[in-house]
Amino acid sequence: MKHLEGETMADVIAKLKAGDTAYRERFTVELRARLFLLVLDAVRYAHSRGVLHRDLKPANIMVGPYDEVTVMDWGIAKPIGARDPVSAAKDTPTSWIDSQDQRLIDTQVGTLAGTPWYMSPEQAAGQNDSLDERSDVYSLALVFYEWLALEHPLEGKSNLLEVLGTIMMTDHDAGVLTRRAGARGVPCEYVYLILRGLRRDRSERLASVDLMYQQLTDILDGKVPIECPVTFTKRASHEALHWVDHHQMLFVALFFIASGGLLFGTITLALLGIRSLLG
Numbered sequence: 001m002k003h004l005e006g007e008t009m010a011d012v013i014a015k016l017k018a019g020d021t022a023y024r025e026r027f028t029v030e031l032r033a034r035l036f037l038l039v040l041d042a043v044r045y046a047h048s049r050g051v052l053h054r055d056l057k058p059a060n061i062m063v064g065p066y067d068e069v070t071v072m073d074w075g076i077a078k079p080i081g082a083r084d085p086v087s088a089a090k091d092t093p094t095s096w097i098d099s100q101d102q103r104l105i106d107t108q109v110g111t112l113a114g115t116p117w118y119m120s121p122e123q124a125a126g127q128n129d130s131l132d133e134r135s136d137v138y139s140l141a142l143v144f145y146e147w148l149a150l151e152h153p154l155e156g157k158s159n160l161l162e163v164l165g166t167i168m169m170t171d172h173d174a175g176v177l178t179r180r181a182g183a184r185g186v187p188c189e190y191v192y193l194i195l196r197g198l199r200r201d202r203s204e205r206l207a208s209v210d211l212m213y214q215q216l217t218d219i220l221d222g223k224v225p226i227e228c229p230v231t232f233t234k235r236a237s238h239e240a241l242h243w244v245d246h247h248q249m250l251f252v253a254l255f256f257i258a259s260g261g262l263l264f265g266t267i268t269l270a271l272l273g274i275r276s277l278l279g
Contacts, residue, residue, distance in 0.1 A: 004072075006064035009147060013058055017150045029148060029186055030220070031067070036144055037216055038069035043140065044209040046071075047133050050080050054131065056139040057118040058146060080132055116163050117152060118142050121200050124167045134202045137209055141197030148190055149181040153198070172198050189224045189231050 015023040039061055043053060053074060060073040116124065120138035122131060146152050153172055157163045178191045193215055199205040206212050215225070224234045 004062050004064065004070055006062050006068070008059050009061040009063055009143070010058035012063055013146060013150055029190075032147055033190060033216065033220060035063060035067060035069055036147060037213065037220070039071060039143070040140065040209055040213040040216065042069070042071040043136055044213055046074075046077070047080070047136070047209055051077050052080055052131055052133070053077050053136055053139075054123070055115055055118070056136060056143055057115050058143055061143070078128075078131075116160055116167075117154065119164070119167055120202075121168050122202065124164045132202075133208050134205050137197050137206050137212060140209065140212065141194045141206075144197075145177065145181070145191070145194045148186045149177075149184050151180065153177055168200075171200050187234075188228065189219050189234065192225065192227050192231070193219065 012023065012027060016027060043056065046053060051074075053071065054076050055073060056071070060071065062070040062072055064070070118139045120131075120135040123135055123139075142153060154163055154166060157166060172195065174191075174195050177195065178188055181191045182188065193212070196215075197206045197212060206215075218225075222234070224231045226232045226235050
């Protein structure tokens with residue numbers, strides 16, 4: 001296997017959460033978003049080749065010393081649309097939830113394939129044969145939220161059964177996730193993108209990693225989708241600056257006209273004030 005230098009995204013999250021000054025200076029929110037683009041790029045390439053990862057999580061993503069990113073551990077990857085040979089095995093235990101095997105908290109190969117904390121609802125239900133790109137989209141949205149907010153959306157869930165039940169039966173609370181991320185300085189437009197990837201109903205979820213990649217690229221370029229007063233202000237500011245960049249001479253002319261008008265108005269008011277005082 002190729003030798004990789006660096007540390008996992010999980011390690012970086014832990015150090016950021018612990019308040020490590022050097023890591024906070026290096027891994028700003030914007031840099032983390034740009035690094036996540038590289039994660040999306042790797043997964044969308046895999047999807048273009050017809051392969052699902054199925055075990056996307058911070059511990060499986062390596063960040064190198066020069067901000068290079070590698071998505072690792074493709075051990076349970078499968079062709080999109082292909083029947084999962086492991087899920088069909090007759091010797092798969094049916095009482096896996098009661099098992100104390102640590103593998104259930106990490107990666108279970110069997111009726112469930114993946115890491116429970118990062119499973120899509122359809123993965124959590126054991127529907128391995130019907131998984132498509134949207135399942136990896138869901139897992140990526142969970143990873144992206146944790147990467148930015150430094151905590152998992154299901155933080156506080158106490159056991160495996162509760163985690164799986166929540167994933168399968170409950171939609172994420174948009175208000176809660178937005179507030180928790182905002183407390184960490186995460187712009188709301190990132191959270192809105194994440195929420196589009198966390199729809200429990202696959203038909204409402206972002207349809208592909210490629211679409212997620214494009215929407216994140218747009219946000220980083222300032223093309224923020226308008227979803228609230230904050231995003232409206234950001235989008236308007238971006239459009240105004242974009243207009244200035246493409247009409248610099250006209251902007252300069254308008255600036256001097258406006259400045260001259262303001263100066264003329266100020267002088268006129270001053271003269272009127274002096275005249276009223278004298279007369």
